[in-house]
Amino acid sequence: MMNPMTEALAQDLATRLPAAAIREVEPRYLEEPRGQWAGQAACVVAPATAEEVAEVIRFAGAHGVPVVPYGGGTGLVGGQVSPDGAAPILLSLERMSAxxxxxxxxxxxxxxxxxxxxxxxxxxxxxxxxxxxxxxxxxxxxxxxxxxxxxxxxxxxxxxxxxxxxxxxxxxxxxxxxxxxxxxxxxxxxxxxxxxxxxxxxxxxxxxxxxxxxxxxRPERRAAAFMVVRDPGAALDLLAMARRRLGEGVSAFELISGMGLEFLRETERPVRRPFDPSPDWLVLVELGLPAALDSEAALEELFAEALEAELVDDGLIAQSEQQRAEFWAVRETIPEANKHVGAIASHDISLPLSAIPDFIARADAALAKLGDFRINCFGHLGDGNLHYNVFPAHGRSKTEYGEARREVSALVHDMVHEMEGSFSAEHGIGRLKVGELERYGDPAKLAAMRAIKAALDPSGIMNPGAVLRAPE
Amino acid sequence: MMNPMTEALAQDLATRLPAAAIREVEPRYLEEPRGQWAGQAACVVAPATAEEVAEVIRFAGAHGVPVVPYGGGTGLVGGQVSPDGAAPILLSLERMSAxxxxxxxxxxxxxxxxxxxxxxxxxxxxxxxxxxxxxxxxxxxxxxxxxxxxxxxxxxxxxxxxxxxxxxxxxxxxxxxxxxxxxxxxxxxxxxxxxxxxxxxxxxxxxxxxxxxxxxxRPERRAAAFMVVRDPGAALDLLAMARRRLGEGVSAFELISGMGLEFLRETERPVRRPFDPSPDWLVLVELGLPAALDSEAALEELFAEALEAELVDDGLIAQSEQQRAEFWAVRETIPEANKHVGAIASHDISLPLSAIPDFIARADAALAKLGDFRINCFGHLGDGNLHYNVFPAHGRSKTEYGEARREVSALVHDMVHEMEGSFSAEHGIGRLKVGELERYGDPAKLAAMRAIKAALDPSGIMNPGAVLRAPE
Known part of the structure; x- marks a missing residue:
């Protein structure tokens, strides 16, 4: 059990730090982007040096009070908020910004x-x-x-x-x-x-x-293209072909579904959709090449080979820096369109690359049995990282789906686990996925994690409740 | 204190493993490439699966006997031998070779x-x-x-x-x-x-x-060149230029000193030395580029720009795959020539790239004050990894230098440490550098390492004495 930070302790701590390190407990420190939790903090300190941070940590250790480190506050899994338990010291990094x-x-x-x-x-x-x-x-x-x-x-x-x-x-x-x-x-x-x-x-x-x-x-020659692929398997083959031809010159390889384009149309996002009608699947390929290579020509040759191999059947190569920016705007506006449509459940998952086509087919089929959903699956295909997001049917609202979120997420995460993927590709565990980690994590790894935590932080003051459940 | 593995325990362990997992204690398991230590082992086991390894580890834990894992036996710092303390179980990986x-x-x-x-x-x-x-x-x-x-x-x-x-x-x-x-x-x-x-x-x-x-x-177009550089600083500028022009296409960037070439001549190694007389410094640059790029032309353009910038004043571009192999033979025969000359002290060090010219100048000067040495400094310049090796003067033998090794190494490692470098770039700590780690290691890091070791291996059975000193 941790002790809460109190007003008296806060005053004591303040005497040990320069005045500039003491901050007001403003609401911005207690919010997180998804609005899922309201944080609490008895005080906010913003040390300017490692020595000042050490002073805070030693103080917290001496009094057994929790410390929650706070960066930009942009994390999506609640690692930066302390919604319950003993009130912590919130330690902001903002003054170490040089x-x-x-x-x-x-x-x-x-x-x-x-x-x-x-x-x-x-x-x-x-x-x-x-x-x-x-x-x-x-x-x-x-x-x-x-x-x-x-x-x-x-x-x-x-x-x-x-x-x-x-x-x-x-x-x-x-x-x-x-x-x-x-x-x-x-x-x-x-x-x-x-x-x-x-x-x-x-x-x-x-x-x-x-x-x-x-x-x-800095790669001197950048170029981007949309390529319409037969299916996610063809997208993977195209990725392998691109890397074989251009090695590390392939900077990004993003999968976009027809549903994503459809959402852009439906929510009237001000971006130029590249194909009409929307194909089922396309990829956005970006190259960053040395000055000695003509990157548009490289994309044209890649496209020609892929056409020959029947991996792609249509494509657009950006003809200017402005058009390249427009292509990326399509990709980057999809999350915004998703927000307007309103997801029932979102998933930041990763899979072994070769499992992706099978996963998409199986998950789509299983969800079709579960209910009337629309799926917008997109993401960083080159990393095996999909945003597999589930939406209401056309004309329906997510409120009509009641408690489906839980069931949908369990289905998706169970399938990801079975196919040797990860339920958190890039967002981390925070407080949101502590249960998933306990459920899917390897027991030997979890035991080692707990042993390491206990060895380095025996009083458990560092961000308790994040990643590992805090002891009762 | 660990218990030694005994004959009786070995017989007990043998009953828990398939017969094929029990090996003779052959000399090859007890030797290491530098011949600095003679290892000991009460038994050698070669499990075929993780489950069999787990059986061995649990047995060792139950009896408090040490386990030394053994791969190819090629390590250069004695991590694979147990020269003293309780006789261990030597656990060879050889049957998990699939x-x-x-x-x-x-x-x-x-x-x-x-x-x-x-x-x-x-x-x-x-x-x-x-x-x-x-x-x-x-x-x-x-x-x-x-x-x-x-x-x-x-x-x-x-x-x-x-x-x-x-x-x-x-x-x-x-x-x-x-x-x-x-x-x-x-x-x-x-x-x-x-x-x-x-x-x-x-x-x-x-x-x-x-x-x-x-x-x-696999990079489809490979090419290599020797370029004679003014000094190590010019070599670094050439590296930056090469990476600016060719990005990740620069696969290797090796520094070679005139002394290295001289040793090849002196020890009559059968390789074609690229320049005569030997320049003070040269680099071996290797490119691995996509098929669409002419890698010889890329090297020629790089050389031309470097000549213009007065970084290089001579060069040779390999004109065939055979010549490329000959170039690499020069680089790869240097360690062999070193062996024939007989080093007083060898150092596997790394430095921040920009500190390298200063380090070489300062170390050379300090050693010149200490005695009459020859220095062959070469290595993976692109990684900041130098093999800074110290030899007897021409015509003298290392036996004449008595205990100089210790003094030379302390000088070199102290200077590396002061210049924020590492005393072990790629070989590790093993048993050879436990003292250096204690001397140069960050105290907070060392304490954390000891806490992690104690947490994960409380009985200290795993390779005791490697990396961290075994408790008395």
């Missing part, structure tokens, strides 16, 4: 955990380099949170998840010690990889205070 | 931990794909050991270390439980990353029994 250094010759950037993703991208661009992590919330998500949740996004196919982009960390561990691990090395085999343990631990094993991040050359 | 599955559509291969690297490479090639891990001992190193030590090699620049090539693991944890984590997913954010914790733990946190591995498209 880009500490850019090393162009190393292609490395060192940022405080509070640095906003868009600012990191901009700092990389100023050095004529690329920080490839890119996702919808990049204007407010902070590096510490992005690493704590191992964020994904649209460039994972080529550059990996947040995890793969991190060379080193500075972090405060649950005992209040500071790990000075801001290495900028590509190779460093000196003991257990604490970096990868903290990445993805969602603030339950410590607080990331800074990170050294990998930068990449 | 390639369990190849999934061409997913670009994934699943191998038992005993699979030999060259066999994995061949299985990938049969599927027209590439498993890019490549190093000198690939004919005998086994996947389990390669992952347990997070092996590196020549393709890390483009494809990453062993760690980055692994999607999932099956492993037996120190309590004898089996973690069924053979995921084939690119995205899976479901709790702490046990995979990355076991990778690089050198068998001290469990036994890897199988792995799912990433495969890649």
């Amino acid at each position: 880009i500490r250094a850019v090393h162009p010759r190393e292609a490395v950037l060192v940022a405080g955990a509070g640095a906003i993703l868009a600012d990191v991208q901009a700092a990389a661009e100023e050095a004529a380099l690329l920080f490839p992590l890119s996702l919808a919330s990049e204007g407010s998500a902070r590096i510490g949170g992005l690493l704590a949740t191992n964020a994904g996004g649209v460039n994972v196919l080529r550059y990996g998840n947040a995890r793969e982009l991190c060379l080193g960390l500075e972090a405060v561990l649950p005992d209040g010690s500071i790990w000075h691990g801001l290495r900028r090395l590509r190779k460093d085999n000196t003991g257990y990889d604490l970096r990868h343990l903290l990445i993805g631990a969602e603030g339950t094993l410590g607080v990331i205070t800074a990170a050294s991040l990998r930068l990449f050359p | 390639i369990r599955a190849v999934h061409p559509r997913e670009a994934v291969l699943v191998a038992g931990a005993g699979a030999i690297l060259a066999d994995v490479q061949a299985a990938a090639e049969e599927a027209a794909l590439l498993f890019p891990l490549s190093l000198a001992s690939e004919g005998s190193a086994r996947i389990g050991g390669l992952l347990a030590t997070n092996a590196g090699g020549v393709n890390v620049l483009r494809y990453g270390n062993a760690r980055e090539l692994c999607l999932g693991l099956e492993a037996v944890l120190p309590d004898g439980s089996i973690w069924h984590g053979l995921r084939r997913l690119r995205k899976d954010n479901t709790g702490y990353d046990l995979r990355h914790l076991l990778i690089g733990a050198e068998g001290t946190l469990g036994v890897i029994t199988a792995a799912s591995l990433r495969l890649f498209p």
